[in-house]
Amino acid sequence: MSELLKVHNISKTFRRNQVHALKNVSFECDKQDVISVVGASGSGKSTLLRIIAGLEIPNEGEIILEDNKINSSEVFLSPEKRNCSLVFQDFALFPNMSVRENIFFGKNASKNKPMIEELIEFTRIKNLLNRYPHEISGGQQQRVALVRALSINPSLLLLDEPLSQLDNELKHQVRNELIHLIKKVGATVLMVSHDIEDAMYMANKVLILNDGVVDQIDLPSKIFNLPSSSYVARLFGKTNILPFNDFSYIKHHFFDKDRNEEVVSVRPHEFKLNHSNPSSKNPEIKGKVLSINAIGAFYEILIDTGKFELLVHIDKVNQIKTADDLSLYIDKK
Numbered sequence: 117m118s119e120l121l122k123v124h125n126i127s128k129t130f131r132r133n134q135v136h137a138l139k140n141v142s143f144e145c146d147k148q149d150v151i152s153v154v155g156a157s158g159s160g161k162s163t164l165l166r167i168i169a170g171l172e173i174p175n176e177g178e179i180i181l182e183d184n185k186i187n188s189s190e191v192f193l194s195p196e197k198r199n200c201s202l203v204f205q206d207f208a209l210f211p212n213m214s215v216r217e218n219i220f221f222g223k224n225a226s227k228n229k230p231m232i233e234e235l236i237e238f239t240r241i242k243n244l245l246n247r248y249p250h251e252i253s254g255g256q257q258q259r260v261a262l263v264r265a266l267s268i269n270p271s272l273l274l275l276d277e278p279l280s281q282l283d284n285e286l287k288h289q290v291r292n293e294l295i296h297l298i299k300k301v302g303a304t305v306l307m308v309s310h311d312i313e314d315a316m317y318m319a320n321k322v323l324i325l326n327d328g329v330v331d332q333i334d335l336p337s338k339i340f341n342l343p344s345s346s347y348v349a350r351l352f353g354k355t356n357i358l359p360f361n362d363f364s365y366i367k368h369h370f371f372d373k374d375r376n377e378e379v380v381s382v383r384p385h386e387f388k389l390n391h392s393n394p395s396s397k398n399p400e401i402k403g404k405v406l407s408i409n410a411i412g413a414f415y416e417i418l419i420d421t422g423k424f425e426l427l428v429h430i431d432k433v434n435q436i437k438t439a440d441d442l443s444l445y446i447d448k449k
């Protein structure tokens with residue numbers, strides 16, 4: 117078997133409130149995959165990680181990690197016997213233990229001392245070892261939590277929204293550090309993120325959870341360009357969901373359950389002014405500018421075609437104002 121992790125038909129209902137947090141979730145994870153789990157709040161992301169870590173028991177399904185069954189109808193391996201580590205959203209460092217004690221808390225940590233020393237050097241926390249969690253910054257707590265998680269040399273690292281507690285500036289720095297750390301130790305990672313940018317930067321695969329169901333698992337670029345549902349398309353940034361009937365020259369289309377029709381997703385930047393590429397084969401779209409906002413290097417424009425309202429991003433080099441008539445085309449096959 118080449119997969120490191122196999123999750124097969126996992127379902128979880130919380131008895132207390134009868135919430136079906138996960139429904140028949142199946143996927144596989146290869147060695148050194150970095151899979152980003154993305155979904156709206158309450159879609160079951162943390163529950164999935166907690167089940168894999170052994171902190172929740174699924175009602176149904178099977179999980180195999182490195183050829184060992186860790187969950188099935190007969191088997192439940194306790195968290196400390198699973199070869200995986202979970203880093204919680206709030207890092208969950210022990211407040212009454214020093215950084216050093218936190219890091220060496222794991223049962224097998226003392227066996228991996230040289231590797232841990234190297235991680236401590238790599239993450240630049242050596243001068244913090246005698247401090248307590250409340251005496252270090254959020255970014256530093258994050259690094260300590262990661263080193264602690266890696267101290268048992270897990271075959272799978274589970275990260276629940278690792279960057280969500282950090283402010284924007286720190287986030288970009290920590291994101292890069294995290295990418296380096298993952299590469300350095302060759303970790304296999306399943307990482308929850310509600311930030312699409314994080315997912316795109318860090319992951320080689322993205323798994324989309326929609327109300328406890330896997331909507332799509334794919335390369336980040338495919339999720340962005342070839343979404344399988346309107347939910348997936350919208351999770352990955354602003355888009356126009358339009359009837360396939362009116363835009364049948366766009367190849368990739370999918371069924372929208374709420375609208376009960378086939379639709380296409382056209383991102384705002386995929387609209388172009390017609391004069392900028394007269395050789396375009398796609399049909400002309402005419403519309404009037406309803407509103408216009410200058411956002412960084414582009415205009416965000418709401419356009420009324422008479423049939424649709426379109427959200428369009430156009431380079432600021434163009435002179436455009438409210439009530440202008442525009443001629444556009446979609447630069448996409």
Ligand code: ADP
Pocket residue numbers: 130132133135136137155156157158159160161162163164
């Ligand atoms: P996410 O991490 O995607 O925001 P969660 O996995 O935390 O979502 O939760 C999924 C659903 O399960 C939510 O509706 C949540 O309220 C419910 N849930 C999570 N944990 C529990 C619990 N311990 N008891 C009851 N319901 C829970």
Ligand code: MG
Pocket residue numbers: 161162163
């Ligand atoms: Mg969560």
